[in-house]
Amino acid sequence: MQSETKAHVDQLTSPAGHPVTVLRFEGDIASTSKDAVLGAYQALPKATVKIVLLDFTKVDYINSSGIALVIQMLIEASNSAQKVYAFGLSAHFTKVFTMVGITKYAGLFPTQTEALAAL
């Protein structure tokens, strides 16, 4: 019933010249998404990746288990001195992420352009 989670990685440079690693997700983000979400993040080289940008543009459904995976990623990123940002969440999931306090640890932006401009 759940739409398989897919993730792929892009390397971009912000207008300020910072290298930014974009994790682009597609499908549902739920308890079955651990390999796609955490696996994709954990495969990034921690020594060189310092800014991670999460793209939720093609994600329709995120449940509390999926949010927990994002929080686990934020914990690992914090322990590795990485900064995490996100864009492309719907208005509803922007509200949900704000409710649970994620915005304290990951800046949210409406679009990739706005995110990159702030980095």
Added chain:
Amino acid sequence: MSQVKSTSVEVRLPSRLGYEKVAMSTAAAVAKLMGFREDRVEDLKTAVAEACINAIEHGNRLNEGLSVGVVLSAGKDSLEVKVIDDGKGMKTLPPKPDMDRKMHGEEDARGMGMFLIQALVDEAEWVAGANGKSSYVRLVIRLDKEAE
């Protein structure tokens, strides 16, 4: 819709994660027919999905021999949703999740479902079944809730 005689819709789900989306879609369809704003429909979808996930995981303990009942009752100004499982129900509600404690490893990253339910609907109550089964959560979302 003027010829609809019943204001109640029932769905039975297998206790398998992912099937909460069936209840979510059904609740959204009923809410749209009632005239709920799109943002409230989204609130309802998440609350119903989380209630069903709790019923599947904790109430029925992923036992696919058991089903989760979802009863949607459309009133004049509100929609009531009951999500029924075969568990013993909740004795106490978990504390509000604390993101700082989660980030410091002092609290499980999970455990946000009930908080989201309470935050997104107008009423939420958990009722333990009399015989240690048929427990349910009852959600109410009101049609005229003002935008926050």
